[in-house]
Amino acid sequence: MFNTQWVRAFTFGTSLVVAAGLCGAAHAQSVFQAVKDRGHVICGASQGTVGFGAPDDNGYWRGLDIETCxxxxxxxxxxxxKVEFVPLSGQQRIPALLSGEIDLLPRTVTWTLRRDANGINFTTPNYYEFTGFMVPKALxxxxxxxxxxASVCVQTGSTTEVVVNDVSxxxxxxxxxVIFDNVAATRQAFFSGRCDALITDAAALASVRATQATNPDxxxxxxxxxxMDALTPAxxxxxxxxxxxxxxxxxxxxAGEMYGVTQSNVDEMLNSSEPRIKRFLGVEAGNGAALGLDEKFAYNIIKQIGNYAEVFDRNLGKDSPLKIERGPNRLFSDGGLMFPLVFQ
Structure with a gap:
């Protein structure tokens, strides 16, 4: 099992090297086979960012990254x-992935060259965002x-450390x-006045302001x-x-959003005469078999989770307390950066 105390004793770079060294010996069995044998997926999660990943009042995990998992x-x-969520700090998240503690890291991680070249495969961005500062208006x-x-509260192990130095x-x-090793300590320090500014992804700042500030205004x-950064499950x-x-x-x-397939109409869409939709929903076989999955894997995703617009709206957008505009996270056809690939 991954030792979080051990990780904190080393720098982020050292942790990557050690974890990467463990990978070859620890993962002779495929991840997919291990997941199937275990009966559930293990995902890294944030330490509590409403909208992206946090348990609700009943302990059920919710958020964009959670629904990705x-x-x-x-x-x-x-x-x-059939999932398990492991809350991880910015410093812990990549070593946890490389060491095999988790199968998937959907927790707000920026796609960078050095991460990509050191044991990680980034999949498809699920959120595009800029890095932001939050400061009291009184300043x-x-x-x-x-x-x-200005003094800036920074969580170690994140790209924001580099951003602060570059900007400065x-x-x-x-x-x-002012460096902290976990999300809670970083935010608490900012709101207690220890730092002039808090830096992280702008949407996370919006979440923190809405849920943790005594007076968000x-x-x-x-x-x-x-x-702009591409936050990408890895x-x-x-x-x-x-x-x-x-x-x-x-x-x-x-693709579900592009095709107009939603949770409410997906069963009706099984009868569509549109070839692309038939292939997408598994009515016409081939896509599931190519991945080693049930032919209706995409149908199951839309039926149980919804398309990207539905996931975004209920967690971050118009149907959520955060009311964040989709901006660059719109489909390319709507002027955004989200580009569905071809299901065939």
Whole structure:
């Protein structure tokens, strides 16, 4: 079992090397076979970000990343609830994936070159976002150029450490980082006034402001840079079949939206005369067999989870408390970056 205390004793880079070294010996059996034998998928989860991953009042996990994991369970087992969630800090998440503690990491991880080249396969982005700063309005700060000398609460093991240093160097801001090893401590420090600013993905900041601030209107969020990040569920390298299953499970939600297939009409759509929809829902065989899954794996995902628009709206968008605009997370046909691939 993964030792979280051991991880904290090392730097993020060292953890990656050690975990990667364990991979070859520990995972001779395919991930897909191990998942089937176990009877459920084990997914990394956040330590509590409403909208992306957090248990509700009844202890049932909800959020965009959570439903991404449930979509994989629906594809593999025909049951979205055949999952287990392991809450992980930013520092723990990648070593946990590489060491085999989890099968899938859908927990807000940015697709970067060095991660991709060191034991991880990124699947399909499930959220595009910029990195942001949140500061109290009382500071009178509304853009990053105004932050000279500010202290910033940062969670270690995340790309935000790099962003803070890059921004500080580029704009000569002399930003002072205050480093924490878990989400709760980072946020608590910010709201207690230990730091001037909190940095993370802008949607996560919106979630934190809405759910943890005493008065959300007292805080402002603005971009840290002009760059967009692709938050992308990841698997460890070495099992192409598992990589494909996770990738196409996410694609199924995107394709469902493009084809107009929803939770409420998916059964009716089984009778569609449209060839693409027939292939997508498994009425015409071939796609499931290619992945080693039931032919109706995409049907099961839409029936139990819904398409991407439905997942987004209930967790982050118009049907959620956060009311986040889809922006770049719209389909390409609507001016966004989400591009469904071909199910054939």
């Amino acid at each position: 449930r979509a994989v369970a629906a594809a593999v087992f025909g049951d979205k609830d 009178g700060v509304s853009k990053v150029e105004d932050m000279k000398g 160097t580029k704009l000569s801001l002399d930003l002072q980082t 007292d805080y402002i969020i603005f971009p840290a840079t002009k760059y 698997v460890r390298q070495g099992d192409d079949q598992w990589f494909d299953i996770v990738k196409w499970s996410i694609q199924a939600m995107l």
